Amino acid sequence: MTVSGSYEYDVFISYCTADKSWVRRELQKRLQDVGLNIFEFRVGTSRGREIERAVTNSRKTLLVLTPSYIESEWAEYEASLVQSIDPASRDQRFIPILKQDCKLPLRIRQLIPVDLTDPDEEEIQIAWNQLLTAFGKQFTTETTSQPDTPQAWLLAHPYGMPPHFTGRRTERQMLSDWLNNDQQHPLFVLRALGGFGKSALTWHWLTHDVDANHWPVVLWWSFYEEKAGFDNFVYATLAYLTGKSPENLKRDERLALLLKYLQQHQILLVLDGFERELRAYSNMGAAYQGDGEEKIADNGRDCVNPDAEQFLRSLCSLPNLQVKVLMSTRLRPRPVEVTGGMLLEGCREEELTRMQPEDAVQFFRVQGIRGNRGEIEQACAVYGFHPLSLRLLAGLVVNDWRNPGDIQAAQRCDLTGSLVQRQHHVLEQSYQNLNPAGQQLLSRLACFRSPVEYGVLAALADAEADLQRDLQDLIGRGLVQREQSRFDLHPIVRRYAYDRMGRESRQDTHGQLRDYFAAMPEADRVTTIDDLAPVIELYHHMVRAGQYDEAFELFKYRIADPLYYQLGAYQKQSELLHALFPQGEQHLPQLQNESDQAWTLNSLANSYGLNGQPAQAVPFFEQGAALAKKQGNKKNWAIGLGNLASMAQLPIGALQAAEANLRHAIDLCQEIENEFQEAVGHQELGRLLAYRGAWAAAEASLDRALELFEKANKIQSQGIVWAYRALRSSLWIRGTDTIAPQRTELTTTALAAAKRALELADETARTQFPYERDYVRAHWLLGAAHRLIPNLTESNHHLTEALRRCRAINMVDHEANILLDLARLRHDQGNPTEARRLAEEARTIATRSGYVLQGADIHLLLAELARADGDLGQARELAQEALRLATCDGGEYVYRVAYDEAEALLRDLG
Template sequence: MSQPAEPPASVPYDYDVFISYSTKDSEWVRGELVQRLEAAGLRCCIDYRDFRLGAPAIKELERASTTSRKTLMVLTPHYLKSKWTEFERYMPQTADPLNEERRLIPLLKELCELPRSISYLTYLNFAASDDLESDWAKLLKELSKPLVTPPQETAPRQWLLAHPYGMPPHFTGRVAERQRLSDWLNQGTQPLFVLRALGGFGKSALTWHWLLHDVTPQQRPLVVWWSFYEEQANFNNFLRVTWAYLSGREPGDVSLREQLEHVLALLQQLPVLLVLDGFERELRAYSSLGAAYQGDDPSPPAPLPRGEASFSQRGDQERDCVNPYAEAFLRSLSSLPNLRGKVLMTTRLRPRPVEVRGGDLLQGCREEELTQMQPADAVAFFRSQGIRGNRSEIEQACAAYGYHPLSLRLLSGLVVNDLRQAGDIKAAQRLDVTGDLVQRQHHVLEQSYLDLADARQQLLSRIACFRSPVDVGILEAIRDTAYSTRELEADLRDLINRGLLHHDRRTQRFDLHPIVRRYAYDRMGTPERTRAHEQLRDYFAAVPAVETVQTLADLTPVIELYHHMVRAEQYDEAQQLFQDRLSTPLYYQLGAYQLQIELLRALFPRGEDQPPQLQNESAQAWTLNELANSYSLNGQPAQAVPLYERQNAIRERQGDKKNLAITLGNLAYMAQLPIGALQAAEANLRRRIALCQELEGEFKEAIGHQELGRLLAYRGVWTEAEVELDKALDLAEKQNAIQINCNTWFYRSLSALLRVRMGETESAAMALTAAQRSLALADEFARTSYPVEHFYVRSHWLLGAAHRVNGNLTESDHHLSEALTRCRAINVVDHEADILLALARLRVDQGQPDEALRLAEEAQAIAERSGYVLRGADVQLFLAERALGRGERAQALAYARQARALATCDGGEYTYKVTYDAAERLLQQLEAG
């Protein structure tokens, strides 16, 4: 006899399984059995819940049997004595006497003698099981929905799909959105389409499905799909691979700038389609090593002092490309006319390079934002969950929540698990839909939470205590002993089925939507929170430390440990942990200054204008200094000044000359010098040097000399500056201090470049030699200790600037682009304006005045936002010179006056000499004319 085929997957069963049982066995059936089956995602039909009131019982039994894929018989002595259950098992047997379709599944719950009508069937023996968990697994496998293998998606051979996307199951139509993409591709005039949406809106799935089903090789014979979510899939590699694909040869020694220009030229000539998936990873907001764990809203910057830039202004920086070539690519793409090629981008944030000043899009860019599910897709989604109801009923239920994806996921979970009308959309009518849209969205979350059993509420809140996604191994390790692994897994499945918990099958981690995380955490009482964080603290304290930290991921357990200590209000222990295990790798190695600010601010629960919540005064001073340093490097020197001054007061009161010497220097060169307080900065540096000499601290004295040398160079006191830099080198050699040598050669290069601007062209060679020496020392320190990204940013910046004044524009471009990429990758704002201005000067030499002006205006915006006086003076002078070159004398006059005002600093001998003198000369020329 031939093997019968499985019923087609398209049979519209309302339920996965009808449970046939005796009411005398209801405690186990309605408890553990139904709970386990539904936690596995199965739709169960059971009499007390799913039979319609008032309908004849025999009709309901018939309906249950015929609308369920399987009938599960729970065999016990009570079951075999019941006439009703006899009728229930005969229903499927009548249509299939030999049970060839295996729709009738016997489960022996208690030992009993089976009648002939059942005994011929193979049953699952729960009554005398050797391995009950294995038998449960067999049952769930038997009752699971038949796996439907999706049709194989094939792409034309000539297309380059560098990172194929794994499509999720049950992809719904997205017909309207796909049509908009096709209209743009076929008739649209803009070469760039930005598809923007929050995480979880299915941007990647939509574009992948559209590409493989709606785009043909006849339309686009050349296609590149590139996902920035993949490792090493940065923009430089995208350029290299795309250049090779389109040109048919490897780039070899072709520079990145030439690769960029070549790709843009080919987009003008060929009907190419480039799909850039997850482009937010190339933006500053999502470029960090922890980007995979970020939510849809990048962490807001710390509050700014009165009079500084607004949050929205500083937030714009988050949308900058970390790679200048990516920025140039987007600007060119959105500006060049007559492109045959097109680029589709998916992203969480709109990249700032596609905007003109004021926020409007460039002419060649089109943007669509996905803000809600389409009604048709929402209906398809609900039906894929097995929810019953006509289109109008489902749409009406979804409309009440603004088709918000999270709310609809939660709503579907409530409907599927409703105790009165499980799986019927009418269950949604009992929810409170009064109030505004936000209140309704909050209400469905509240109902979803309250609908959970206590254990599942506690589990959800426990997961909310984590800063980042968590795997089941950690949850199992911290569970109560009375809470079995089986119960944990069942509860996790239920939370997933209800839409409250996300499970990433690729990483096998569980995570919460930020809204759910915040709600579940807030539902915990203070004692419960403290206990949870203490338990998690103990767990992460036992995680072995990574011997050599290379990435931010290596610090994740330590950061989790710190987080739980703070949440448990163990501030002193948390500060010590930060000082011992986080400070050095975050600050020196990874340059994670914004993360440092975020972590350290947790030690100031009463606000930064109050002392940190620490018992030890020295720990308070250390924390104030560390936070001030992070603010300074993150482009907020004015925010750092009061923190430095408060911790200096502590050191003075303690008589701690050693640490006072350090922090006086930090205040001077990290905060006062950038904001133009030259006189106070010099006084603090000279006092630092004196204290170090008194204490015979030659290492710290060397730092004082090198920083004083830099300040004197800005003042134009060249001989004294050289003396101070020489002293720093001598002391550094005695101490074998590579890092001091690195910085001192950097300052020598900077001083030489300032002298070039004064007309001493012979200093150009010295500037180049010193910058090369600085970069070599940065490499040496990386080999012998650890790489310091800040050293590389500085060295590449001045190496690029030195190559320009020596006439080597190609090398200048390479090093300045490298400097800007590294600078933005670690958000080290304090040199970004300098690098942008150096690039602007280079673009002038390369004959690109418009690009030079754009870069200078960007540098100006940073200087203004951050209160950088010296940098601002340089930018204003550059803008004055460019305005004069265009014949705009009035504009040049305004810029020159502003440059002189900024360069005046403290006045008298404390001016920024080079720029002040240049602005004075320019003003004399303009005012005389």
């Protein structure tokens, strides 16, 4: 029987009699332990003929080099015979093993030996690895051990560390110096493009270099995990630090408690993959997203969660912080910057780049790859010492069929093209060298957006033994990472493997995964996004399988309401809806039914509007309304026009277009006699007219809305109208021509209307379910009204309650308004510093979101604060900006009270 192709034996060992004991006890045993078939001389035959048979029928011959061997005539004959078969050693038919230092003949000196003479234990292990790798055998002893981590540490998502991590000594020392000596930078941002080894470096540093005696409290958190968003990070960190569940605390209370704790205790937090919390990488396709395909806008570096922004700013500004936070990320989060792109004082950033050449050489050597330093460096330089590319290149060399483990195998890779092309080519070669089963398994893994449990793979596999074999092969080639029973891919590998799947294969695989998740039981009660995880995964695989219409139905009837009404997860909603636009947002969603397309467009626009992106919502609202018009569906057309006006055009100051669309929506509803939607139109028109200062017209429109809602017994809708009545009165109070008695009456009216809005929110919660948006709106306007009385204690209670509820559901469209009224309250309480801080926070939100009306009011307050400080120049600039924003469309379409106040202030300032 032959082995390894046409050879009968794997190896013939050529040695002298003096070394027989070592060969039998050590060398031969190691070779047999990995299953190699060793040539043995037959008793009673010609030694010369047996040597010829051994050399001819053995895949490789080992020369055990010692002084005795060099002097042996038979050894010389054996070596010469082998060299005559492979004179240039192209096939590496023989491998010299340097057992003892000796003077080698020229014919052997030209070859790189396996050197067993070094007294260093690690070097001896590397030499044995090189020998076994030459036969294509995986060695079992890794040179990079994983130390036991302290039980007190919380490693929430252990990293699937690839074997043989080496080097990065300079970077590791830099991190240690920061941790132990740098008191000025609590936050360290380690930034790098994909494939540069951010996660591997930070994990290795944490588990090998951080002194547990000095840092007994440590948390590792990976945002690459599916359920590892910022809210869950805060929850888990608090539970770890305090030993108590924070489930009874609201979201903003949890963050405040966490920041307080971080000020008082010495803690190390490692946040891996923070780019997943940024807009640019927060979508469902982030797991497949590479670097540099398209320019990422500045707002792509904003956090999707406002709490995350506050957390980062606090880390960089709070005094006496005891915590140290190490963040790895592809992009620098914008909250750690000041205007102009400079870092906040408490933040330090370093960019991780290529491996050092000496580290790359060591990395190849510990995997048993043979070659001198120059050869290995040259091979690595071709790929720019890019860590992921080198890991894949090492996998190619180790698994080379012709000369496994020899660095010369790297020369057979295509070395043409740019650096990026060469890095892509080594990934392509790694994929092509897999057998069909390995390619299929890699692609199946690529269909998951996050690490996958072995049990899931086993449930989908035809044969578990084959699955284990193929997984081991993928790990050995550097294509898959393993952490206990979970398996994951680097995003670059995931995207490549996914793109290699044909359409039919891709749909079939996602179809299998769809069926797997469809069989999972539904949550009895949805209280967090985690409760929706299985159905969201089912939705993902439906979309990826090309079943867009089925995915739409799933989203509409099982996902939309919990996200929108219960959780206020508008960012998650837009992320999921994006998946229905496979050709991009410039095209319609991939749905057959135009009504479904319109619903999707409107829902996506709603998500944008409520998440602080009204300008981005405009085109989707317009497309949805156009589809409804095309269908002749006047009800949906009216709804689309109303949403466009109230949720997008009004916040950005497009008052003329907003009023026209609302009046058109009302007319359409009257044509089809839909009184409910007509009432909604009057409700929103009344709010717009109040901002325009058309007090009587606003009152008439709101009265008509309330009349129609009371007729239909729509309690929740009545509450919104009462809130808008409170808003109208509060705005009118600010009118420059409003007389004192009128202000008193309007204050009383605003207070009563806001109270009624809160009562109706409670009634709605009892009879239907809580509408958190209604509570936020009512508490905000009630707090604003109490400030006017003035009842500052009650004002503070309701405004802080409004802000707490607002942030609990990420209600961006109201947050700046609440912060502004809190700033006004602090000013009235004699705390201008806090007033300015709150106003600046409100300005940040309004500016980022493009809220024109809110921006006008915020700049007015900041101008007043500047004037109070005696900075008249700054006050004038702020008042001019307020006037510009309040102008909106000009003429009668201005934000009246803010416009008049800005003009009056500018006159006073001269």
